[in-house]
Amino acid sequence: MAAPRSGCVVRRALLTLKHASFRSRCSFAVSRVLYSTVYDPNEPTFDKILIANRGEIACRIIKTCKKMGIKTVAIHSDVDSSATAEGVTFIGPDTHAIQAMGDKIESKLIAKKAQVSTIPGYDGVVKDAVEAVKIANEIGYPVMIKASAGGGGKGMRIAWNDDETREGFRFSSQEASSSFGDDRLLIEKFIDNPRHIEIQILGDKHGNALWLNERECSIQRRNQKVVEEAPSTFLDPETRRAMGEQAVTLAKAVSYSSAGTVEFLVDSKKNFYFLEMNTRLQVEHPVTECITGLDLVQEMIRVAKGYPLGHKQADIPINGWAIECRVYAEDPYKSFGLPSIGRLSQYKEPLHVPNVRIDSGIEEGSDISIYYDPMISKLVTYGATRTEALDRMQEALDNYVIRGVTHNIPLLREVIIHPRFVKGDITTNFLPEVYPDGFKGRILSDGEHEELLATAGSIYVASLVKAQRFLEKSTRIPAAKQDQKSWELSVQLDDGVHSVTVSRSGSSYSVEVDGKTLNVTSEWNLASPLLPVTIDDTHRIVQCLSRDATGNMKIQYLGTVYKVRVLTKLAAELNKYMLERVPEDTSKFLTSPMPGSVITIDVAPGSEVTEGQEVCVIEAMKMQNSLAAAKSGKVLKVHCKPGDTVGEGDILIEFE
Numbered sequence: 001m002a003a004p005r006s007g008c009v010v011r012r013a014l015l016t017l018k019h020a021s022f023r024s025r026c027s028f029a030v031s032r033v034l035y036s037t038v039y040d041p042n043e044p045t046f047d048k049i050l051i052a053n054r055g056e057i058a059c060r061i062i063k064t065c066k067k068m069g070i071k072t073v074a075i076h077s078d079v080d081s082s083a084t085a086e087g088v089t090f091i092g093p094d095t096h097a098i099q100a101m102g103d104k105i106e107s108k109l110i111a112k113k114a115q116v117s118t119i120p121g122y123d124g125v126v127k128d129a130v131e132a133v134k135i136a137n138e139i140g141y142p143v144m145i146k147a148s149a150g151g152g153g154k155g156m157r158i159a160w161n162d163d164e165t166r167e168g169f170r171f172s173s174q175e176a177s178s179s180f181g182d183d184r185l186l187i188e189k190f191i192d193n194p195r196h197i198e199i200q201i202l203g204d205k206h207g208n209a210l211w212l213n214e215r216e217c218s219i220q221r222r223n224q225k226v227v228e229e230a231p232s233t234f235l236d237p238e239t240r241r242a243m244g245e246q247a248v249t250l251a252k253a254v255s256y257s258s259a260g261t262v263e264f265l266v267d268s269k270k271n272f273y274f275l276e277m278n279t280r281l282q283v284e285h286p287v288t289e290c291i292t293g294l295d296l297v298q299e300m301i302r303v304a305k306g307y308p309l310g311h312k313q314a315d316i317p318i319n320g321w322a323i324e325c326r327v328y329a330e331d332p333y334k335s336f337g338l339p340s341i342g343r344l345s346q347y348k349e350p351l352h353v354p355n356v357r358i359d360s361g362i363e364e365g366s367d368i369s370i371y372y373d374p375m376i377s378k379l380v381t382y383g384a385t386r387t388e389a390l391d392r393m394q395e396a397l398d399n400y401v402i403r404g405v406t407h408n409i410p411l412l413r414e415v416i417i418h419p420r421f422v423k424g425d426i427t428t429n430f431l432p433e434v435y436p437d438g439f440k441g442r443i444l445s446d447g448e449h450e451e452l453l454a455t456a457g458s459i460y461v462a463s464l465v466k467a468q469r470f471l472e473k474s475t476r477i478p479a480a481k482q483d484q485k486s487w488e489l490s491v492q493l494d495d496g497v498h499s500v501t502v503s504r505s506g507s508s509y510s511v512e513v514d515g516k517t518l519n520v521t522s523e524w525n526l527a528s529p530l531l532p533v534t535i536d537d538t539h540r541i542v543q544c545l546s547r548d549a550t551g552n553m554k555i556q557y558l559g560t561v562y563k564v565r566v567l568t569k570l571a572a573e574l575n576k577y578m579l580e581r582v583p584e585d586t587s588k589f590l591t592s593p594m595p596g597s598v599i600t601i602d603v604a605p606g607s608e609v610t611e612g613q614e615v616c617v618i619e620a621m622k623m624q625n626s627l628a629a630a631k632s633g634k635v636l637k638v639h640c641k642p643g644d645t646v647g648e649g650d651i652l653i654e655f656e
Contacts, residue, residue, distance in 0.1 A: 039067060041069065046301065046304075047070070047071060048071040049061075049072050049301075050072075050073045050075065051073065051075075052075055054361065054372070055360075055361030055372070056360045056362075056377060056378060057283075057361070059359065060359045062074075064295055065297075067295075068298060070301070092258045092300065092304070093203075093254075093256050093258045094257065097256045098279045100254045101256075101260070101278075103148055103149060104146060104147070104149070104186055104276055105123060105125065105186050107276060108123055108274070109123060110250070113253070114249050114253040116274045118273055118274045119191065119265065119275070120189045121143075121144075121186065121188030122135045122187050123186070125184045125186065126187055129165070132145065132166070132168075132185070132187060133166060135187050136159060137162075139187065139188070139189050140189065141159065142160045143165065143187050143188065144156065145157045145168040145172045145187055146187075146188070147172060147173075147179075147183075149176065153220070153223030155176035155180070155185070157169075157171060167626075171626070172185055174599070174624055175624050178624075191265045192429075193268065193427045193428070194265040195426065195427055196225070196263065196264075196265060197216055197218070197234070197272070198214065198215050198261050198263040198282075199211050199212075199261065200260075200261055200285065200288045201247050201248060201251050201259070201262060202296070203251050203257045203260070203309075204257055204307070205257045205303065205306060207255075209251045209309075210248070210311060211243075212292050212294065213231055213288065213292065213316065213318055214244075215228050215229070215230045215232070216230070216234065217263075217284060218430060219426060219430055219431070220428050220430075221335070222623065225283070226326055226431075227324065227325055227326070228324045228326075229386070229389075230318075230321070231318050236270075242272075243272055246262075246272075246274070247262035251277075256279075257303055258304070259281055259296045259299060260277060261282045262274070263276050263277070263278065283378060284378075286378060287380060288322075290320065290380065291319050294311075320382055320385070321384070322382045323381050323386075323390060323393050323416065324378055324379065325378075326375055326379075327379050327400070328374050328407065329375075329376055329405040329406065329407055330406065330407070331406045331408075331594075336411065336431050338593055338594040338625075339370065339595060339621055340374065340648070341368050341369055341405065341595045341648075342367070343365065343366070343368075344363075344366050344368070344402065345364075346364060346401055346402075346403035347362070347363060348401035350395070350396040350397075350398075350399035350400050352399070353381075353392060353395050353396045353399055354392065355389075356379070356381055357381075359377060359378040360378070370620060370621065373621055374621060379397070390416055390417075393416050397409050397559055398413070398541040401543065403529070403545070410439075410441055410442065413560075414441075414442055415430075420434065441560040441561075448558065449493075450513045450518060451518070451538070451557075452557050452562060453564075454500070455520065455535065455542055455555065455557065456491055456500075457487075457509075457566060458509045458533075459524075459526070459531075459547070459555070460547075460551065460566040461489075462509075462522075462526060463547065464487075465504070465524075485503060485505075488568065488569045489566055489567065490567050490572035491564060492565040492566075493564050500512065507522060507523060518535055519536055521533070522534065526544065531543065531544060540557070540558075542556060543555070543556035550565075551565050551566045552564075588654060588655045589653070590616075590627060590629070590652050590653040591652060592646045592647065592650045592652055593618075593625075593648065594620045595620060595645075595647045595648050596619050596620030596645070597620075597645055597646070598617075598641065598643060598644045598652070600616060601615070603616075604638060605635055605638060607634065607635040608632075608633075608635075609632060609633060609634070609635060610629065610632045611628075612628050614627070614628050615628060615629050615635075615652075616640075616652055616653065618646070629655075635653060637653070637654040638652075638653055639651050639654065640652050
């Protein structure tokens with residue numbers, strides 16, 4: 001809950017992030033309460049709380065308020081931000097702490113004074129690109145250029161040389177201005193291959209403060225977190241205590257009261273360096289609630305009412321393990337996740353999986369737009385051990401139904417089962433190191449390949465059988481070949497064509513795939529978005545996203561969507577004589593890789609460009625993306641102008 005920099009104007013109480021409409025809906029596991037429900041109903045509290053947050057975090061706050069018997073009011077317009085100017089109680093830290101810790105330059109100076117370990121760098125405001133280059137050379141490459149008022153990975157760039165420093169200064173200052181209304185930048189030494197580990201703290205108005213253990217947040221793309229967990233596999237008790245004590249020292253240095261997060265970078269030798277402090281409820285707070293049993297929103301409300309903390313440091317446990325995956329409406333095959341917009345035509349959360357918690361602010365029919373963060377939900381699983389939590393996460397991701405937008409579940413599922421992640425061998429460079437050529441989806445083993453082919457063939461036959469039964473029932477005339485028990489099929493997958501023979505016995509199919517026989521069993525309810533399938537002794541949840549009369553299917557299997565085409569042997573033979581569609585030549589066009597707004601156009605008709613030259617900048621979700629010419633040539637036509645809103649695939653620039 002990032003708070004405003006100036007005075008807070010809300011009657012009785014305010015929780016604030018940013019103003020926007022949202023659907024007031026809370027999605028939490030009914031199978032297990034994953035955070036404390038302990039509350040003393042005789043303890044006086046607030047009558048009503050105005051919630052100025054949007055989306056999932058607003059719903060999360062409402063959940064606790066209902067538990068505490070507090071009425072809530074949700075606002076959705078900027079007009080309301082100045083409508084209540086008296087009788088103020090702000091739920092969150094005071095203005096001094098927000099301003100001190102919200103400014104990266106000032107917070108670093110305070111941390112140094114409090115003897116908190118900090119990253120070497122320049123502590124002043126960088127005036128321009130020339131000074132940025134000078135400072136970067138004094139610090140020594142690589143350096144991190146970051147917005148002083150930033151957060152969420154916005155306004156941050158890594159530079160390895162002078163040219164990247166100039167470019168990083170330009171983009172970071174523009175993003176900072178767009179996102180925070182403050183274009184001030186600082187430069188620090190970039191700690192190569194670190195872990196991003198943060199400490200949750202809680203303070204009251206009586207000078208008490210606690211650290212609530214750590215969260216491992218190293219799986220990131222574009223400096224934005226994707227997967228988080230608590231605790232970290234990397235920290236030993238001594239390092240955990242040292243980090244926690246420094247976090248509390250910093251909190252006390254600014255008289256911090258409420259929940260907050262002190263973020264650190266930790267190198268391979270467990271040296272840790274203060275990164276920033278977030279004076280709000282973090283996106284990843286649920287994993288801390290799971291392992292400590294505390295309700296952080298409840299604690300924030302109690303602190304705001306003036307109560308002292310009800311816990312001592314020795315009372316804070318690490319009980320079990322929790323994993324959080326941020327489910328985004330984005331395409332993971334493009335730079336590990338470029339935004340996707342659209343309407344959720346179908347949406348079902350996997351709440352039937354044991355020990356699952358989902359914080360979301362959307363529902364089926366909700367629109368994902370270009371104006372806000374594309375996060376759909378926070379999917380959290382809990383277990384007595386890390387292995388148990390990871391197994392449940394895998395099951396939950398397979399059972400999550402999201403249709404209408406592209407989502408990042410394929411990437412999330414691959415991350416949590418990757419041997420390096422399972423072993424705990426992770427840094428903030430995990431994604432580019434594991435996928436140096438970008439994420440391509442799951443690479444199937446031979447056995448998984450055979451499973452998918454058998455499943456596709458079985459779905460095809462099941463649909464034929466259903467259609468045949470429907471025809472018989474509707475016409476009362478026996479359909480031809482009603483006693484057919486075997487089908488010879490041709491299944492195309494990844495440009496390979498495979499012979500598949502399916503033999504049916506009730507709901508069980510014996511499927512021969514390239515000479516190997518597999519037994520496939522299911523209820524074959526093809527109207528359901530989730531299709532439980534047993535292949536030999538292996539249980540899978542697959543999703544048939546689409547299928548048409550020409551045998552084309554999209555099947556989500558082990559998290560990744562595969563395009564499959566199933567034809568009878570006869571249809572496959574006849575298909576050889578069909579004319580092939582000639583692919584459209586797109587080499588002369590630069591198209592937008594994502595929906596967004598045009599910030600700059602750097603060329604005009606007639607301009608000569610060279611390969612790799614920046615020709616325009618597109619902003620999506622407050623992140624600016626430089627688009628370059630794929631080859632040298634001359635600009636024929638520019639199809640957009642600064643300020644235009646463009647969609648994914650729209651033509652921006654045409655070349656001769």
